[in-house]
Amino acid sequence: xxxxxxxxxxxxxxxxxxxxxxxxxxxxxxxxxxxxxxxxxxxxxxxxxxxxxxxxxxxxxxxxxxxxxxxxxxxxxxxxxxxxxxxxxxxxxxxxxxxxxxxxxxxxxxxxxxxxxxxxxxxxxxxxxxxxxxxxxxxxxxxxxxxxxxxxxxxxxxxxxxxxxxxxxxxxxxxxxxxxxxxxxxxxxxxxxxxxxxxxxxxxxxxxxxxxxxxxxxxxxxxxxxxxxxxxxxxxxxxxxxxxxxxxxxxxxxxxxxxxxxxxxxxxxxxxxxxxxxxxxxxxxxxxxxxxxxxxxxxxxxxxxxxxxxxxxxxxxxxxxxxxxxxxxxxxxxxxxxxxxxxxxxxxxxxxxxxxxxxxxxxxxxxxxxxxxxxxxxxxxxxxxxxxxxxxxxxxxxxxxxxxxxxxxxxxxxxxxxxxxxxxxxxxxxxxxxxxxxxxxxxxxxxxxxxxxxxxxxxxxxxxxxxxxxxxxxxxxxxx
Amino acid sequence: xxxxxxxxxxxxxxxxxxxxxxxxxxxxxxxxxxxxxxxxxxxxxxxxxxxxxxxxxxxxxxxxxxxxxxxxxxxxxxxxxxxxxxxxxxxxxxxxxxxxxxxxxxxxxxxxxxxxxxxxxxxxxxxxxxxxxxxxxxxxxxxxxxxxxxxxxxxxxxxxxxxxxxxxxxxxxxxxxxxxxxxxxxxxxxxxxxxxxxxxxxxxxxxxxxxxxxxxxxxxxxxxxxxxxxxxxxxxxxxxxxxxxxxxxxxxxxxxxxxxxxxxxxxxxxxxxxxxxxxxxxxxxxxxxxxxxxxxxxxxxxxxxxxxxxxxxxxxxxxxxxxxxxxxxxxxxxxxxxxxxxxxxxxxxxxxxxxxxxxxxxxxxxxxxxxxxxxxxxxxxxxxxxxxxxxxxxxxxxxxxxxxxxxxxxxxxxxxxxxxxxxxxxxxxxxxxxxx
Numbered sequence: 001x002x003x004x005x006x007x008x009x010x011x012x013x014x015x016x017x018x019x020x021x022x023x024x025x026x027x028x029x030x031x032x033x034x035x036x037x038x039x040x041x042x043x044x045x046x047x048x049x050x051x052x053x054x055x056x057x058x059x060x061x062x063x064x065x066x067x068x069x070x071x072x073x074x075x076x077x078x079x080x081x082x083x084x085x086x087x088x089x090x091x092x093x094x095x096x097x098x099x100x101x102x103x104x105x106x107x108x109x110x111x112x113x114x115x116x117x118x119x120x121x122x123x124x125x126x127x128x129x130x131x132x133x134x135x136x137x138x139x140x141x142x143x144x145x146x147x148x149x150x151x152x153x154x155x156x157x158x159x160x161x162x163x164x165x166x167x168x169x170x171x172x173x174x175x176x177x178x179x180x181x182x183x184x185x186x187x188x189x190x191x192x193x194x195x196x197x198x199x200x201x202x203x204x205x206x207x208x209x210x211x212x213x214x215x216x217x218x219x220x221x222x223x224x225x226x227x228x229x230x231x232x233x234x235x236x237x238x239x240x241x242x243x244x245x246x247x248x249x250x251x252x253x254x255x256x257x258x259x260x261x262x263x264x265x266x267x268x269x270x271x272x273x274x275x276x277x278x279x280x281x282x283x284x285x286x287x288x289x290x291x292x293x294x295x296x297x298x299x300x301x302x303x304x305x306x307x308x309x310x311x312x313x314x315x316x317x318x319x320x321x322x323x324x325x326x327x328x329x330x331x332x333x334x335x336x337x338x339x340x341x342x343x344x345x346x347x348x349x350x351x352x353x354x355x356x357x358x359x360x361x362x363x364x365x366x367x368x369x370x371x372x373x374x375x376x377x378x379x380x381x382x383x384x385x386x387x388x389x390x391x392x393x394x395x396x397x398x399x400x401x402x403x404x405x406x407x408x409x410x411x412x413x414x415x416x417x418x419x420x421x422x423x424x425x426x427x428x429x430x431x432x433x434x435x436x437x438x439x440x441x442x443x444x445x446x447x448x449x450x451x452x453x454x455x456x457x458x459x460x461x462x463x464x465x466x467x468x469x470x471x472x473x474x475x476x477x478x479x480x
Numbered sequence: 481x482x483x484x485x486x487x488x489x490x491x492x493x494x495x496x497x498x499x500x501x502x503x504x505x506x507x508x509x510x511x512x513x514x515x516x517x518x519x520x521x522x523x524x525x526x527x528x529x530x531x532x533x534x535x536x537x538x539x540x541x542x543x544x545x546x547x548x549x550x551x552x553x554x555x556x557x558x559x560x561x562x563x564x565x566x567x568x569x570x571x572x573x574x575x576x577x578x579x580x581x582x583x584x585x586x587x588x589x590x591x592x593x594x595x596x597x598x599x600x601x602x603x604x605x606x607x608x609x610x611x612x613x614x615x616x617x618x619x620x621x622x623x624x625x626x627x628x629x630x631x632x633x634x635x636x637x638x639x640x641x642x643x644x645x646x647x648x649x650x651x652x653x654x655x656x657x658x659x660x661x662x663x664x665x666x667x668x669x670x671x672x673x674x675x676x677x678x679x680x681x682x683x684x685x686x687x688x689x690x691x692x693x694x695x696x697x698x699x700x701x702x703x704x705x706x707x708x709x710x711x712x713x714x715x716x717x718x719x720x721x722x723x724x725x726x727x728x729x730x731x732x733x734x735x736x737x738x739x740x741x742x743x744x745x746x747x748x749x750x751x752x753x754x755x756x757x758x759x760x761x762x763x764x765x766x767x768x769x770x771x772x773x774x775x776x777x778x779x780x781x782x783x784x785x786x787x788x789x790x791x792x793x794x795x796x797x798x799x800x801x802x803x804x805x806x807x808x809x810x811x812x813x814x815x816x817x818x819x820x821x822x823x824x825x826x827x828x829x830x831x832x833x834x835x836x837x838x839x840x841x842x843x844x845x846x847x848x849x850x851x852x853x854x855x856x857x858x859x860x861x862x863x864x865x866x867x868x869x870x871x872x873x874x875x876x877x878x879x880x881x882x883x884x885x886x887x888x889x890x891x892x893x894x895x896x897x898x899x900x901x902x903x904x905x906x907x908x909x910x911x912x913x914x915x916x
Contacts, residue, residue: 445614446614446641447616
């Protein structure tokens with residue numbers, strides 16, 4: 001009989017491995033099962049490698065506009081798709097190795113293979129059946145292998161995979177998911193992106209910057225459907241100015257594949273049909289939880305719309321079985337998974353924890369311009385019947401933004417008029433993904449407008465706009 | 481110069497120990513090398529030896545005191561030729577006990593020594609102790625007039641956050657004892673659920689989860705019994721005059737067109753009114769203790785315990801001294817019916833200055849009630865029954881009701897409580913007095 005683990009985690013994505021480390025910190029004997037790559041999608045095929053690609057695009061963009069800053073580049077600025085992709089893969093590889101190191105350092109046993117929960121308390125790990133999407137890093141040294149493992153608490157952290165629309169199944173050649181879009185052999189000349197959530201818009205932004213003719217097709221009436229409508233409206237204008245064609249309230253109803261292109265039949269809300277041809281189609285219509293083939297059905301673990309149903313502490317309806325991260329439902333974000341995992345394992349340890357407040361989870365989209373937000377949108381706040389005060393501050397009024405050559409953008413804040421509670425913050429413009437955390441901290445500390453107004457923001461920074469936006473909500477803005 | 485005796489460190493890691501016992505009394509002559517006291521740690525008992533000669537002028541930490549921080553001043557020796565009295569008094573002064581100054585509480589009163597020294601130094605005194613609350617919680621509490629010092633925080637390090645204030649507003653679920661900051665020793669915890677369950681065979685009981693009313697009752701009564709020094713005063717009240725008055729009042733109640741009387745005053749309504757008037761006659765007993773000051777109330781807001789399925793609730797008859805019996809009666813009927821439907825609003829059952837709990841209808845002769853904070857008193861009312869009493873040296877039959885006043889000794893001393901209950905007795909036995 002093998003050791004009985006206190007905690008065994010299935011899946012080593014950002015939710016799983018952070019949970020494992022926290023579990024080990026708490027003195028729990030911990031194991032983590034992974035079938036493909038430490039760090040999961042986030043680190044290998046998601047958040048991280050796309051940021052590397054977008055960084056290349058950003059620098060390319062600046063190089064193209066060197067003259068705006070008084071610089072001169074002799075000759076033409078070009079790019080090498082293979083080198084851009086290689087850099088992105090290198091970034092993933094480095095961090096993938098880092099996760100292995102962290103797990104080892106914290107004495108977490110890594111079990112390589114595919115896990116099935118036989119019953120509460122027992123997991124059987126067999127050889128990976130899933131074919132790797134693309135060549136992977138080698139299996140880390142010192143991992144355990146196939147076998148039956150005992151664990152008092154089993155945490156399912158199997159993540160999610162791209163949602164597939166019937167008739168538009170990705171084929172890896174003409175119809176891509178983020179996997180293929182991340183490692184193109186060469187950049188297509190034209191591209192249709194189906195879906196304008198964070199994944200779709202980031203790829204649209206990347207490929208457009210790299211000179212590709214990009215059309216985004218979104219079924220909802222606004223791009224970035226979860227974002228505040230005003231911010232999404234500004235984003236749309238900027239995307240269109242950059243040359244991205246955007247079709248909202250439109251769906252892809254049919255895809256016809258040719259030798260080296262796809263012809264999409266598009267249908268708007270009135271049923272008007274049109275066709276559009278492009279070399280490639282990226283399907284970015286959301287993700288679905290990986291709930292299959294891990295024994296959940298047999299054990300009667302309750303699921304809903306492709307996700308495991310959990311309470312605020314990650315507990316499923318079956319004692320001893322927990323779920324965290326994407327597989328436990330939206331918002332499907334790495335930082336949500338991490339925090340959910342920490343809460344789950346701290347509750348297992350018996351620490352006094354509060355369920356996560358999902359209203360305070362920030363979201364970031366790394367398109368150009370960047371979009372970041374936390375809390376309620378203006379529409380949602382009104383929907384809840386709250387009386388609100390809204391503050392707005394444009395990048396145009398900020399010295400640092402002008403100096404950076406980034407005069408386009410907006411910082412919008414929403415307060416409860418009655419209590420001064422910061423309900424939401426929504427930003428578009430340069431570096432806003434780094435700025436949003438200021439509001440996240442403010443919200444978590446339950447500050448009111450008063451503390452934000454009293455806080456000193458350093459000059460000259462973009463963060464001053466965060467201050468000004470609050471001032472604006474209370475009729476005290478200085479620089480507009 | 482008096483010599484201070486400090487709590488010794490028996491090992492380099494020792495932070496506190498128990499003062500097991502003194503081997504010398506105040507006034508004893510001390511020679512160098514004498515054993516003064518015995519100190520216990522969790523590991524050993526050690527002796528404290530005198531290094532100087534003199535007279536043991538003052539013992540500041542009594543025998544059997546646990547958790548005395550190292551370097552706390554535990555006693556004072558008057559050096560040869562010094563006045564014992566002045567040495568004793570100077571010993572307590574911070575000037576001559578610099579090391580002990582960090583723990584003023586420990587010097588001032590031996591019973592407070594159990595507070596760990598670092599905490600005593602870093603935490604503000606109970607009066608006006610800092611309440612840690614988020615800005616949003618503060619603002620919502622201010623707007624809703626919730627006293628944050630009575631709200632239990634569930635945020636990081638016990639900080640009061642929005643949800644705590646909201647739940648306090650919703651039904652007082654988080655109202656905590658108005659005690660000092662985090663340095664206060666935590667209340668003793670009872671047996672764990674698992675330990676209790678082990679006494680009973682599986683399946684021999686049904687498990688009913690607590691609803692929030694049950695939790696609130698449990699929490700508030702534990703709080704009351706742990707923080708309020710109760711004492712009890714019992715008197716017998718003769719009811720015959722009152723019963724006759726009640727009959728006359730009810731018989732003369734105006735009737736509406738269906739022949740329904742406009743009111744039907746109960747004995748309990750008289751009791752509410754009598755207590756309200758008694759509190760006005762003895763205003764020093766119509767108070768609420770707070771750490772900072774005594775709140776002396778202008779009106780008599782009398783809570784009345786109403787038993788409802790699954791618990792009880794205490795709606796408040798506000799300014800009861802100003803209200804007539806019929807009004808009190810009708811108000812109570814409305815409260816009782818809405819209480820049973822759990823439809824009372826928080827402002828209808830929060831606050832109050834005293835309360836009535838009546839179990840007379842169950843034939844209870846006499847009992848003692850638990851004070852319901854922020855009240856200073858509660859009157860427990862037994863059954864009115866015919867008893868043999870002695871009148872003018874001869875046995876006679878009278879309808880007698882025993883009542884017991886539970887009193888918060890912090891705010892109302894014995895004689896004052898006696899004054900209040902005798903004012904009440906006078907009013908019950910001479911109900912006409914309530915009219916003036």
